[in-house]
Amino acid sequence: MNTRQEVLDFVHHGHERYLPHLSIDCVIFGYHAHQLKILLIRHHGHDNWSLPGGYIARDEGVTQAAYRILAEKTQLTNLFLQQFYVFGDSATRMNKIKTQETHNPTYSKVGVAIDDNHWLSERTLSIGYYALVDYLNVVVNPELLVDEFCWQEVTEIPPLDYDHNEIVQKALMTLRAQIYQQPIGYNLLADKFTLPEIHALYESILGRQFDRRNFRKKLLTLGLIRQLDEQRKIGPHRSPYLYEFDHDNYQKALEEGAVLAL
């Protein structure tokens, strides 16, 4: 929603187009500078950050809605996207406490007040999706109601609006649990990557250390990655070789549940 007109239409007619009581929130993981980060936005009139999200159209599949919302926010299609949980228990979701002093200050930007009876004020469950994106390819859409956005390291997430901290924690847990069943590697890394890069990626996701040498040995023995003849220049040190994923073997290993114990 980039124009005033679109926002007004959404506020006044959204309930005809979208399912009420239900939304989608996205935890978008990116990897940069040896850190696992997520994309946060700050809505107009809000002090805290929150997760990007949206609603499900009445004639639209849930998965379809999630991809559409992601595309609207990041301009990315064909990314890795996976549903992981429905949030409908917390006090804020039960509408037991009001989350903002003045209701929905966000929409004051277009001169609309949202009262308690408005469809946007109803109790809303949220379906959590997590996405893995190539950090460098994301172009965040400057939506009218979003004042700013940022990429925040997962170990340093500030207090978020609503129950979004809980959603991020659950996404991280799911990511960790699924790292051996989902092709997480080649969704967070570029096509060609160095050994230190993928090594640090696994360390940041799982939050523990792996021995460099054994890590390489394991990936090569399992045939998950292939060493290329190219190297990358990285400043004042020895140039690391580039590697690429062996998609066939990777897929097979995931199905068999190969684990990097190390």
Place this chain on the structure above:
Amino acid sequence: MNTRQEVLDFVHHGHERYLPHLSIDCVIFGYHAHQLKILLIRHHGHDNWSLPGGYIARDEGVTQAAYRILAEKTQLTNLFLQQFYVFGDSATRMNKIKTQETHNPTYSKVGVAIDDNHWLSERTLSIGYYALVDYLNVVVNPELLVDEFCWQEVTEIPPLDYDHNEIVQKALMTLRAQIYQQPIGYNLLADKFTLPEIHALYESILGRQFDRRNFRKKLLTLGLIRQLDEQRKIGPHRSPYLYEFDHDNYQKALEEGAVLAL
């Protein structure tokens, strides 16, 4: 819902009490006679079986709703229950095809016709929960609109109503993926069990064979189970020893992600 009055109240006033567009479906796993089974019901007027389910009250948490529904169906509280996916993509869920020739023949039993504009006919997403229960403790509640129920082996699930076959498949996949992270053992078995019992349980869930001797060795080495001094009489063969779970160790192993490769 056991009386005509309750059903009529539900049909006419349910939309005031429950969230629309959203339901809960339960895949209830039980283990008996060396087979992993799920509980199916057949609604009045339906030829096919389906999963037990229900709606979320407007002032009720989602988790709370799931436990309530389970208790209503099986009289069990304190069982293992876990949300695993939201289903909202299939053609039946998009209301693109009508699933029953005559709409909702179920309610004809109480003399009510449900037309296209009724709240029960609206597009409904479903939150899937799976439960692990001790087969012997389940007392299925004879609800008015449920003609019969059965325990069906997971390898022989008949065609179900709606997208319930898909839901069962996803539940099974999740169960298999989570068997090393969730205390699946002591939710499907009685407090005391024999080695062949737990051995067969793991074989049915994962759908593959484990060497008896290595299986025992692994469980004992990890300290997950403790051998007791009692034995069980099992007809014309050697009496197997009884075992019990070492809850503390089991919990620790799950957190560390101990895997039974075998």
Place this chain on the structure above:
DNA sequence: CGGTAATACGTACATTCTACACAATAAAAA
């Protein structure tokens, strides 16, 4: 040209996995 900091690659030992074989037991058949 040596110093520094990063990457590349190898080797020995410990641990775990895997594939087996044979003894013990309960009850039914001979």
Place this chain on the structure above:
DNA sequence: TTTTTATTGTGTAGAATGTACGTATTACCG
């Protein structure tokens, strides 16, 4: 009573894998 049959209980050797390191190589900088 003895034999048979099906099932459970335990042990052991060799293969495979995991773990903990050490040392060599490379790129740039001063």
